[in-house]
Amino acid sequence: MAAISREEVAHLARLSRLAVTEQELDQFAGQLDVILQSVARVGEVAADDIPPTSHSVPLTNVYRDDVPQPSLTQDEALAGAPDTFEGRFRVPRILDEED
């Protein structure tokens, strides 16, 4: 049985803002299926009472002081932008509402 369906891949692509083509969908679904079945092996390990590791360095409480540092200039900030207008980044109309 497939670990991941074509529909799920399409859904995930939408979620991650990737306009995959039909051809890509077919290809990816097959490949991801194989990969998923391999990585699912992690489930073989009995790990109920094992704490997860999110950081391999044993550091805590790394902070900086609340002291201003130099910022970029407006030009530097906008330098790589595809489209700007009067100091702001310009984007085409947004469909989703702000959260």
Place this chain on the structure above:
Amino acid sequence: MTTTVLPSYEDAVSRYEPVIGLETHVELGTATKMFCGCRTEFGAEPNTQVCPVCLGLPGALPVANRAGIEATIRIGLALNCDIAAWCRMARKNYFYPDMPKNFQTSQYDEPLCTDGYVDVEVDGKQYRIGIERVHLEEDTGKTLHVGGATGRIHGATESLVDYNRAGIPLVEIVTKPVPGLGALAPEVAKAYVAELRDIIRSLGVSDVRMEQGSLRCDVNTSLNKPGEEWGTRTETKNVNSLRSVERAVRSEIIRQSGLLDGGTRILQETRHFQETTGDTRPGRSKETATDYRYFPEPDLVPIAPEAAWVAELKANLPERPSVKRARLREEWGISEVDMQSVANAGAVELIEETIAAGASPAGARKWWMGELARRANEEGIDLAAVGATPAQVAALQKLVDDGKLNDKLARSVLEGVVAGEGDPAAVMAARGLEVVSDTGALQAAVDEAIAANPDIAAKIRDGKVAAAGALVGAVMKTTRGQADAKTVRELILSRLS
């Protein structure tokens, strides 16, 4: 869509029980952003307070601002929360152009503070609002929607983004659901936000001005029939003042009861409060809740506040607003009922600051609870947004105490101050409202009035001192009210004795 006949509020709460919850975001007043050293000043040119970190440039990394952590802990302590011994930041993943990384660094299942409470008083009764959690996150940039009719997203052809605000620390405070409030749900909600605001302001960690966006409120409302399970809740956003909090809850109760009466299911949705009409409008309905795919933020290490530090912060918490109100009540010599009115009007700090700026308690109270409260009510805005500062009110009262203005003139000056014409002295000068103190000029006006009213003058000479009132009135008229009535009366009497 069928139109439902809406019940009255009283009817709705007689048959349904509301359950409310509030989610509040507080923008901290730190000097720099949460994860980088960019300044946080309001009003800078767009995209001039940004750096690789808060712009989300490839390769940039966050470093946590200690002041932001401290402020969050202090807020948690002031809300009687437990402070986590160890917790992490998390990534909340979703795409939106005001979020440079397309994820927000926030906290998920490990908030910094949990399980607290706030006590509020409404109509002499105490209510305890449980606090579920207090956590730290970062603010987004600001998007301007261009091309549409309303400046909102609907109908816009393009949008313009400024990231100056992106990365400023935000503290999110979520209440536990609050049942059992009955008809008072709207007032309690409002009282909670007011108390929360006062507590946070007393900590000095934020301006907490709803009208400026440093205190943002979302209100959740659900209804259920007595004895039944809680209903589906809706979330109402765009609640920008204390009044709106109350109105939003009230309007949702009415709306939901109308639907339930008609047998319609309540949609779990986000709604937007409409200032002008007082009701809520549906946002874009989402079929499924967004999956934010939270995971612990790998670029930031865990936060483990030392117990000694937390104890110190707790020991140094400022006086509770309720304790402060009791103390001020005594200092000002007013009744509990009067103090409650002051608190309800949102005037405690304002009056306190006005006294600190030099006014007497009575003088400060007179303006804030009188003229300014009236204006705020008329315009449907919070007292703090009315357009006069405590310093200005104190200055105004001083002008009255110094005899430069009488009460009537002072009101006109206040009108100018509120309209943004400047400080009281400036408005007084610009509008030419100063009490005429030049006795020479007054004397001339007095003589004029005496000459114009010989029979009244005669009565006064005969000892009918009361008749002087009419002459005083005449002088006030010719001086356009800019005379001190007492002085005028004295001049008249001395002239005619």
Place this chain on the structure above:
Amino acid sequence: MTDLTRMSAAELAKAIAGKEASAVEVATAHLDRIDAVDDRVHAFLHVDREGALAAAERVDRGEVTGPLAGVPIAVKDVIATKGVPTTAASKILEGWRPPYDATIVQRLRAAGMVMLGKTNMDEFAMGSSTEYSAYGPTNNPWDLGRIPGGSGGGSAASLAAYEAPLAIGTDTGGSIRQPGAVTGTVGAKPTYGGTSRYGLIAFSSSLDTPGPCARNVEDAALLHAVIAGHDPRDSTSIPQPVPDVVGAARRGASGDLSGVKLGLVKEFAGDGSEPGVLAAFHESLEALVKLGAEVVEVSCPHFQYALPAYYLIAPSECSSNLARFDGVRYGLRTGDDGSRSLEEVMSLTRDAGFGPEVKRRIILGTYALSSGYYDAYYGQAQKVRTLITRDFQSAFERVDVLVSPTTPFVAFPFGSRTSDPYQMYLADLFTIPTNLYGGPGISVPCGLSEGLPVGFQVMAPTMADDRMYRVAAALESAVGTLTPPTL
């Protein structure tokens, strides 16, 4: 006159300091070499002739000094270099010039090193062959029809082609070590957090580690010492001082490993490694024993889950790290013809700008983090990570370092592992475990198999980077360095 491009970094530094050669001469020699061979090797995505010569001139004027002053270096194109194109070998960043330098680049500049240019890599550091570069692959100087390894194939190839004596790479699952192995060069992954990630375009944040690449162990150690050390701009940066890796390398070069216990991981001995690789590895092991080392078999039972765990953790983190590439603030934007919404433009941009491997990993990562799947996939993988860490810790109670072949196969021909992604992933079988643990690892050339280089991997406990340099240098003293065919 000695061919400057054949000298080691240490020799060049000495020559420049002793004024036997100017930094400009050295830089020019390497730039000329790049001109001569890079059309065949394609190690470089961008050569900064002007910047290199200017930096060299500053050294010649005496404005900057240091142990590696004037020595040329190539930098993997995943690291931000101010004003110099940085693309991560992706179309989505074509032409992007960062407004800032990565911390390690600042350190290179402050040390007077001369940056020649940016090297090719698998797109966003995802791959083991550099075939996934959006700008074409790099060819292995040992055999131009074969891969140079990945993701840092360009850095390793530039060394093997004598285009640079030193290079910077980054290692997330083996991307410094495996290219080192298949190009016959030295590639070292420091302890995670030992080198600053500020300015490193993030692939998998909890695993990414910048590190030194060189043609011999001492050179790698010298470069390690320049770039490593605490950085307040990186919250995961280790505060402790950098271990004396140069001293350790020199000590190791004396060829005495008496008392050193080498751990042989039982679970790595399974099928999958090419016989020639195993043969070269075992010969080297014998050479180390002759130097006084003792071989001890250790069991790390969870290492068999390292590859699956990695291919859950890394794609998950990358799916989040790569979300910022959306055509709004920098990089490619496509499809914005006035009729489309932002969401559509973003999706078209990302589909056009990312290659297939990157897309696969984003989708996989999004899946592994999804509610309903998180516990079984990402969550479970992080637990496996704990178990792997414990395996290392118990092993290191019994031995000083762990050893293995760096990678199961020598440089494979182009196209031989791209149709089945998982076949490509197997190249990282031996390198991945230490990335999950966060420990240091180094690949040292140890011999040939059918004329192609084989790499020997040494892994040490976290923070004990010096230990691996010592053993690596000792091996090098026994087997010597490899010389690629002349290009």
